[in-house]
Amino acid sequence: MMKEFSLYEVSQSILTNLRENASEIVTGSSLSSPxxxxxxxxxxxxxxxxxxxxxxxxxxxxxxxxxxAMEDMAFKDSNGNYYAVDVKTHNLDTEFNMPNLISVKRLATFYKNDDRNNFCILIISYRIMNEKIEYVNCHFKKIESFDWSCLTIGALGWGQIQIANANNLIFNDSMENGRRSWMLTLCDRLSSFYEEEISKIGERETWFATIRDYWERK
Incomplete structure (x- = not known):
């Protein structure tokens, strides 16, 4: 009989597997390179x-x-749900880390195309100890499990969802109507984000108008 699939159980198995088999997959000076x-x-x-x-x-x-591609790995469960997996590693000894997750347009399209699509982040935290990789934690979460208090939107293309600080991850797995609520919050945040970007563009246009004036008068 097959085990019941659970992202949490898989994350703990990954952590155990890495600790037992992958502490020396990087050696020498490469250990200092995230x-x-x-x-x-x-x-x-x-x-x-x-x-x-x-x-x-x-x-x-x-x-x-x-x-x-948005996924590093992918699989389907027995119910036909598709999991696109983005693997992130985080060195806990770094003071600040702000990884990109996915384009807002790419995520919106992916989720609109099929309710069975899931974009998941597999985050593995580690330290370097005694010339080996010490695996500390592993989180395997759908993106809608990330609380918006630990996310931000970066100005790249249509907008890029980012983790604000990988040292401060906050999850909310119990949100009612999880994906719907999360995506509506994304839309609200994008509305504010785009307004700010439009304002910035206006300021840049005004500034370069003065540059044009300078060169026309020269």
Whole structure:
């Protein structure tokens, strides 16, 4: 009999698996590079770790995605729900970390296309201890489980959802009408964000009008 699928249970299995098998997947000077550690952890999970864990649920994992894809890995559960997984690693010894999650337009389109689509963030926190990676925590959450108090919107393209500070993650798994409420809050935040961006553009246009005037008079 297959186990009942749970993102929380999977996250704890991932943490155990990493601690037992992946503390030395990066060595030497590369340990000081968050990018090197992040790439190594992602490769390990794609090639072995997540596949081993999800096989106990009868789930196959796909990891052949391009650099511009929103997911690093993906899978479907027994009910046909699709999980697009974005892997993030976070060095707890860094004072400030503000990772991008996803474009607001890409997320809105993904969720509008099919209610069974889920965009998930797999965040693995670690420290470097005695020339090894010490895995401290693992969160595997749908993006709508992230409380808006720990998120922000960055001015890239249509807008980019970001974690305001990876050292301060706040989750809200019990929100009533979770996805609907979360997406409506996103729309409210974008309305305010776009108003601020329009105001900034107006200020820039005014400033460059003075530059034009300067050069026309010169």
């Amino acid at each position: 990018r090197a550690v992040g790439d190594a952890v992602q490769d390990y999970l794609a090639e072995r770790g997540l596949e081993e864990i999800l096989s106990s649920y009868g789930i196959d994992v796909s990891s052949e995605f391009g650099r511009r």
